[in-house]
Amino acid sequence: MNKNQPLPWDHPRFRSWIAVARACQLMQTVLTRELTELDIKPPHLDILINLYRFEGISQQELARKLLVGRSNMSMALPLMEKRGLIERRGDKQDKRVLRLYLTNEGRSVTEAAMGIQTALIERTLSSEPLDQCMAMAESMERLIVTLQSEIREDSREPA
């Protein structure tokens, strides 16, 4: 059965990618644990960080930045609003869009959570030379561009 098909784990790039995926998974797991004291989870942190950087962003724009569907935001944001972390205010110009803002509570939770995440990343990645980290980031950014263009092609031409 393995006669004519080269097995994936013989491909160096395949093996590399699997390692990347596993590392992401683990990092997520550990981050989840460390965030429990703040009673938030990674998806919410992603949202908070983006609101911290881009105050007044719309739900649509936020979903695009996070690479998730709009419906995701429609489910998550009202919960965060009820918890007093964010506010949603309608845009004056365009009555369709809701613009998002951090509350003071949300801002301080975000700062604490960013501190935790930054510390985790520094701690676990500090043994890797900075050159190597930067090179990896550049590879990943090229990968992101490639994959995003592929996704856009698919949705333009859904034949």
Added chain:
Amino acid sequence: MNKNQPLPWDHPRFRSWIAVARACQLMQTVLTRELTELDIKPPHLDILINLYRFEGISQQELARKLLVGRSNMSMALPLMEKRGLIERRGDKQDKRVLRLYLTNEGRSVTEAAMGIQTALIERTLSSEPLDQCMAMAESMERLIVTLQSEIREDSREPA
């Protein structure tokens, strides 16, 4: 508010990691699309690949390899069994454990799916020099070791 706290996006390692995470997310999205023709999703592919490599593995061992909880396997595997992709047979020695095997159907689906995933990875990563891929893999493997030991510490000492 940003006076005394250094912002995460000023840390090069933080930025690098965010790029890694986004790339993983996108890769997952694209892989999901390309697997629809086989009617399976990435989590099932992960399972199939591991059964392909390690026939007769137990549910527990499989969960450990995939870095997911045992309950996850308890939910997913019966569905895959109903779809005729795998078989679960009780261990003769130890009546607690269920050992997992691919059916012929499962094996051919796995081979097709591995082909798709390998092609995707080769296609999107081929522009990165092999040295760079290997260096990244080594970094990620070190990261995995670090994070796993941290997880183990936590679960040993859950104070």
Added chain:
DNA sequence: CCGAAAATGTTCAATATTGAACAATAAAGT
């Protein structure tokens, strides 16, 4: 200006994932 097309957000059902509590079996300690 009016009707068609696009954009934004919501709802819903389907699927994933987790952790906790549980039952059955095995291993260890006495």
Added chain:
DNA sequence: ACTTTATTGTTCAATATTGAACATTTTCGG
């Protein structure tokens, strides 16, 4: 042998995520 502890798998409720169908509002073509 017997009680205790550990391991394996299951169930359940809670939370995430997605895509499709939908309503509202805006934009565009005529």
